[in-house]
Amino acid sequence: MAANKKQPSPLASLLAELRTLTDRIAAAEAGEDPRAVKKLRLGLEQVTAQLKNVTHKLDPVLRPESIFDPTDPNTSGRVVALTLVAQTKHPLSKIPEFYGAGVYAIYYRGNFGPYASLKGMDHPIYVGKADPDNQAAKDAVSQGTKLSARLNEHAKSIRSAGTTLDINDFDCRFLIVQTGFQKSAEDYLINFFKPIWNSETKICFGLGKHGDSSETRVNKRSPWDTMHPGRKWADATTENQKAPETIVEQIGAHLAKHRPYADIHEIFERFTEDMHQLNLDHFYTPAHGSVELEEAAAPAGDATS
Known part of the structure; x- marks a missing residue:
């Protein structure tokens, strides 16, 4: 007795019909009415999308929710920022002239009352970038001396x-980077540390201002110059943007809400948390949605009682 033939699945039968129907559609005339042709085209595109969705659902292989892209500005910004905080600190008062553009962070370890929370911490009071002279520069010499000039410009303001x-209470880190990466790194540093002197934090901003004239423009004194008088062009302005007591109150509230990082270990821990949130190890299938992979067991020594 002959063995029974295996019956095709309903989907296999439908696929055979679809092939026949596709051949008929390909051979059919669409007509000459532009509106009718457009309607037919849109209808076919819709059916094609539906068929593609069915095809995806038949694929059992896990798909990653995202792909790590080192060329993405956000990714490169994170890497440059972390590399910056791994650099050696230098006295801000002793920065020589050198070639290069890039990013930097300034740290305070003095006794000015409102900044007491920053003393002894590895948390910048200000971060910034220095763009190259030549936006097409591919090496430090072509970039000019913008990074060292920017640091010394800030040192001059602090001395004023x-x-x-006291300029001797300030240290800095800096990193010379390839042209084009400084902006994304600065953005990440500002978002990560939320330094009180950066304008984006909207508290004690104004360190980077360049000599507003009270005679040519109606300018109010920046919060930084209100807290730290001495720059002649700023002292010539009589009206503050904020009252000193308001600035002090805002600094205290900000540092209480955004606790300064104590050391590189805390910074790296937060950085790894940020990277983990990229969901690079999350998978899914179109048919079943998200799929969780089993995590490796922690070493015995890491177990908590």
């Missing part, structure tokens, strides 16, 4: 504010 600040 000698009644409240």
Whole structure:
């Protein structure tokens, strides 16, 4: 007795019909009415999308929810930022002239009351970038001396504010980076540390201002110059943007809400948390949705009682 033939699945039968129907559609005339042709085309595109969705659902292989792209500006910004905080600190008062553009962070370890929470911490009071002279520069010499010039410009402003600040209480880190990466790194640093002197934090901003003239423009004194008088062009302005007590209150509230990082270990822990949130190890299938992979067991020594 002959063995029974295996019956095709309903989907296999439908696929055979679809092939026949596809051949008929390909051979059919669409007509000459542009509107009718467009309607037919849109209808076929819709059916094609539906068929593609069916095809995806038949694929049992897990798909990653995202792909790590080192060229993505956000990714490169994270890497450059983390590399910056791994650099050695240098006294801000002793930065020589050198070639290169890039990013930097300034740290305070003095006794100015409102900044007490920053003393002894590895948390910048200000971060910034220095763009190259030539936007097409491919090496440090072609970039010019913009990074060292920017650091020394800030040092000059701090020296001017000698009644409240001492330049010897400031350190800095800097990183010379390839042209084009400084902006994304600065953005990440500002978002990560939320430094109180950066304008984006909207508290004690104004360090980076370049000599507003009270005679040519109606300018109010920046919060930084209100807290740290001494720059002649700023002292010539009589009206503050904020009252000193308001600035002090905002600094205290900000540092209480965004606790300064104590050391590189805390910074790296937060950085790894940010990277983990990229969901690079999350998978799914079109048919079943998200799929969780089993995590490896922690070493015995890491187990908590």
